[in-house]
Amino acid sequence: MLKRVHFPASALPYLLVAPQILITVIFFIWPASQAVYQSFLIEDAFGLSSEFVWFENYQVLWDDDQYFDTFWRTIVFSACVAVLSMGAALILAAFADRVVRGATAYRTLLIWPYAVAPVLAGALWVFMFNPTLGIFPYMLDMVGIDWNHYLNGTQAMMLVIIAAAWKQIAYNFLFYLAAMQSIPRSVIEAAAIDGAGPMRRFKDFIFPLISPTTFFLLVINAVYAFFDTFGIIHAVTQGGPANSTTILVYKVFNDGFIGLDLGGSAAQSVILMFLVITMTVVQFRYVERKVEY
Amino acid sequence: MATITLKDLVKAYGDTEVLHHVAADIQDGEFLVIVGPSGCGKSTLLRMIAGLETVTSGEVSIGDRMVNKLEPADRDIAMVFQNYALYPHMSVRENMAYGLKIRKIDKGEINRRVEEAADILELRPYLDRKPRQLSGGQRQRVAMGRAIVRDPQVFLFDEPLSNLDAKLRVQMRLEIRKLQQKLGVTSIYVTHDQVEAMTLGDRLMVLNGGYVEQLGTPIELYDRPATVFVAGFIGSPAMNLITVEASENQLKLPNGAYLEGGNDLGKVTLGIRPEHLVSDGIGPIRVTVQLFEQLGANTLLHGVLEGTDCDIVASLPGHVSASAGTVMCFSVQAQNLHIFDIQTGKRIGA
Numbered sequence: 348m349l350k351r352v353h354f355p356a357s358a359l360p361y362l363l364v365a366p367q368i369l370i371t372v373i374f375f376i377w378p379a380s381q382a383v384y385q386s387f388l389i390e391d392a393f394g395l396s397s398e399f400v401w402f403e404n405y406q407v408l409w410d411d412d413q414y415f416d417t418f419w420r421t422i423v424f425s426a427c428v429a430v431l432s433m434g435a436a437l438i439l440a441a442f443a444d445r446v447v448r449g450a451t452a453y454r455t456l457l458i459w460p461y462a463v464a465p466v467l468a469g470a471l472w473v474f475m476f477n478p479t480l481g482i483f484p485y486m487l488d489m490v491g492i493d494w495n496h497y498l499n500g501t502q503a504m505m506l507v508i509i510a511a512a513w514k515q516i517a518y519n520f521l522f523y524l525a526a527m528q529s530i531p532r533s534v535i536e537a538a539a540i541d542g543a544g545p546m547r548r549f550k551d552f553i554f555p556l557i558s559p560t561t562f563f564l565l566v567i568n569a570v571y572a573f574f575d576t577f578g579i580i581h582a583v584t585q586g587g588p589a590n591s592t593t594i595l596v597y598k599v600f601n602d603g604f605i606g607l608d609l610g611g612s613a614a615q616s617v618i619l620m621f622l623v624i625t626m627t628v629v630q631f632r633y634v635e636r637k638v639e640y
Numbered sequence: 641m642a643t644i645t646l647k648d649l650v651k652a653y654g655d656t657e658v659l660h661h662v663a664a665d666i667q668d669g670e671f672l673v674i675v676g677p678s679g680c681g682k683s684t685l686l687r688m689i690a691g692l693e694t695v696t697s698g699e700v701s702i703g704d705r706m707v708n709k710l711e712p713a714d715r716d717i718a719m720v721f722q723n724y725a726l727y728p729h730m731s732v733r734e735n736m737a738y739g740l741k742i743r744k745i746d747k748g749e750i751n752r753r754v755e756e757a758a759d760i761l762e763l764r765p766y767l768d769r770k771p772r773q774l775s776g777g778q779r780q781r782v783a784m785g786r787a788i789v790r791d792p793q794v795f796l797f798d799e800p801l802s803n804l805d806a807k808l809r810v811q812m813r814l815e816i817r818k819l820q821q822k823l824g825v826t827s828i829y830v831t832h833d834q835v836e837a838m839t840l841g842d843r844l845m846v847l848n849g850g851y852v853e854q855l856g857t858p859i860e861l862y863d864r865p866a867t868v869f870v871a872g873f874i875g876s877p878a879m880n881l882i883t884v885e886a887s888e889n890q891l892k893l894p895n896g897a898y899l900e901g902g903n904d905l906g907k908v909t910l911g912i913r914p915e916h917l918v919s920d921g922i923g924p925i926r927v928t929v930q931l932f933e934q935l936g937a938n939t940l941l942h943g944v945l946e947g948t949d950c951d952i953v954a955s956l957p958g959h960v961s962a963s964a965g966t967v968m969c970f971s972v973q974a975q976n977l978h979i980f981d982i983q984t985g986k987r988i989g990a
C-alpha cells in the first residue's frame with residue numbers, strides 16, 4: 348500500500364518549478380500552439396490579411412503529390428542515415444571494445460565529430476566534395492566517376508546522407524561501446540572456449556545482447572535524421588538540385604520562409620510535430636518495458 | 641582425457657609478476673584442486689591453462705601438445721565460471737548445445753548428448769527455460785551440463801560453488817566429485833575454501849602470493865605440511881602456531897613448560913593441530929580457558945597459554961565445559977608436533 352503524505356499547501360513548490368514551466372511554455376508550448384493556429388490560416392499573396400480556413404491547408408497537402416514524394420524521400424534518407432551511421436558505429440565499437448593500447452585516444456577521436464555543429468559538418472563535406480576543388484571528386488575522377496552533386500540528384504542525396512551519418516556516428520558509437528562493455532566478459536570467454544571465433548561471437552552473442560541498444564538507437568537516429576539534419580542539408584545542397592534532397596523539415600523551411608506559404612508550412616510542421624511525438628512515445632514505452640532477450 | 645603439464649610457468653602484468661615459476665604434472669583422470677587465499681593467483685593460473693590469459697614464460701601442455709599459442713577453442717577444454725557465464729538469450733538446451741553446434745555435430749547426436757547430460761544433472765524439466773528463469777543451483781548445473789556435453793579432455797572450474805548457499809554447496813560438491821569419477825576427465829578446480837579442497841581433490845596445490853607452497857594429497861598436506869602457510873591454511877580449526885625455543889631434544893614453550901622433541905635449533909615455530917591436544921589433567925601445556933564453542937560432536941576450547949597472551953585452540957571430543965579462567969592441562973604426542981624454520985617458514989625434520 349502506498350502511504351500518502353500530505354504537505355501543507357504552500358507557494359514554494361510552484362515557485363521552484365516555475366522557471367522550468369516558464370521555459371517550456373515560452374519556447375515550446377507557445378510556438379507549437381502558434382503553429383497549430385497558423386496552420387488553419389491562409390494568407391493573401393501580399394501578406395496583408397489572412398483568412399481562417401480550418402483544414403484547408405491539410406487538404407492541400409493531402410492532394411499534393413510533391414508532398415508525398417518528400418515524405419518518401421525523407422523515409423529513404425532517414426533509413427540510409429540510420430543504417431549507415433549505426434553500422435559504422437557498430438563496427439568501430441566492436442574494434443574499440445578489443446583494443447587495449449591507446450584505447451582512450453581512439454575513443455576520444457571517435458567522439459569528436461559529435462561536437463561539430465551541423466552547419467560546420469556540412470561545410471566540411473561541401474569542401475571535400477566540391478566538384479571543382481574537392482579532393483573526393485578528384486579521386487573519383489581517377490576511377491572514372493564524374494562527381495557533381497550540384498547537378499546530379501542521386502549524388503547530392505548520397506552526399507547529405509554521408510554527411511548526416513558521419514555526424515551521428517560518435518553518438519551511436521558511445522552507446523554501442525557502453526552496451527558491449529556491459530556484457531559480462533565471462534560470457535564471451537565461455538563462447539570462446541565453446542569454440543566460437545571472433546566473428547561468430549559477434550554474431551551469436553554481442554549483436555543479440557546489445558539489441559536493446561540497437562532499438563533505442565534506431566529511434567534516436569530516425570528522430571535525428573527527420574529533424575536535426577536541417578543544418579547539414581542547408582549547408583550542403585539547400586534541398587537541391589531540383590528538390591532531390593528536400594526532406595520534410597527542409598520543405599517546412601522552404602515553403603514557409605522562401606515560398607512564404609506560412610499556412611501550408613505551419614500545417615507541415617504540425618504533421619512533423621505529431622511524428623516526433625509518436626516516436627517519442629514509442630521510445631518511452633519501450634525503454635520502460637525493458638527488453639527481454 | 642589427458643595429462644596436463646605446467647613447466648616453469650610465469651605470469652606478469654607489466655612489471656608485476658603475479659605467478660612465479662609454477663610447475664606441476666597432472667595425471668590423466670586426476671582431480672587437482674588449486675587452493676589459496678584471495679588474490680594469490682588461482683584464477684590467473686587456471687585462465688592461463690584455458691588460454692584466456694597469455695603465458696609470460698614457461699609452458700602449458702595438454703596431452704602431449706604444447707598449447708601456449710593455441711586459442712581456447714583449440715585446446716579441447718571446458719570451463720565452469722564462478723558466475724556461470726550462461727548465455728542469457730539462449731534456452732538451457734541451446735546453452736548446452738552451442739559448443740556442439742559450432743563443431744558441426746549433427747542434430748540428432750547433439751540432442752542425444754544434451755538430453756543425456758540433462759538426465760545426469762536432473763535438468764530435463766528446464767531444457768526450454770532461459771537462464772534467468774532458473775535458481776542459482778540450477779544455473780550452476782546448466783554450466784556443468786554445458787561442460788560435460790562437449791566431452792572435453794579437461795574440465796576447468798573457477799570457484800563454481802561460491803555463489804551457492806552452504807547446504808547446496810555441500811550437495812553440489814559431492815555431485816561434482818561423483819560426476820568427475822564417473823567421467824574420468826582430468827579436472828582442475830580452483831577454490832579458496834580449504835574444506836572444499838580437501839574433500840574434492842586427489843591432490844591439492846596450495847598457492848600463496850603466486851608461489852606454490854605445496855603440492856600433494858590432502859592427507860600429505862594435513863599430516864606433513866611443508867610450510868607454516870600450508871599448516872595454517874589446511875585443517876579447520878587452524879593449527880596452533882607458537883614460537884618456541886628449541887634446545888637439546890626439548891622445546892621450551894612461552895609459559896616456561898617443556899615438550900619433548902626438536903633439536904638444537906634456537907627459535908622455531910611449533911605447530912600443533914587443535915584436535916591433537918589431549919586433555920589429560922597432567923600435561924605440560926597449561927591453558928587458561930576463555931570460552932567454549934559447542935559444536936555438538938565436539939567442543940572447541942579457546943584460551944591462552946597460562947601466563948602469556950599466546951592463543952590456543954583445542955578441539956575436544958564430546959561436551960566439555962568449564963568456567964572462564966580455569967586452567968586445563970594438555971599433552972601432545974611427539975609425532976603430532978610440526979616444527980618450522982622461523983625465518984623461511986619451511987618444515988624442519990620429518
Ligand SMILES: Nc1ncnc2c1ncn2[C@@H]1O[C@H](COP(=O)(O)OP(=O)(O)OP(=O)(O)O)[C@@H](O)[C@H]1O
Pocket residue numbers: 653658676677678679680681682683684685832
Ligand atoms: N589484469 C590485471 N592486471 C594487473 N594485475 C592483475 C590483473 N588481473 C589480476 N591481477 C592480479 O593478479 C593477482 C592474482 O589474481 P587472481 O584473479 O588470479 O586471484 P585469485 O587467486 O583468483 O583470487 P580470488 O580468490 O579473489 O578470485 C592479484 O593480485 C591481482 O591483483
Ligand SMILES: [Mg+2]
Pocket residue numbers: 682683684
Ligand atoms: Mg579468482
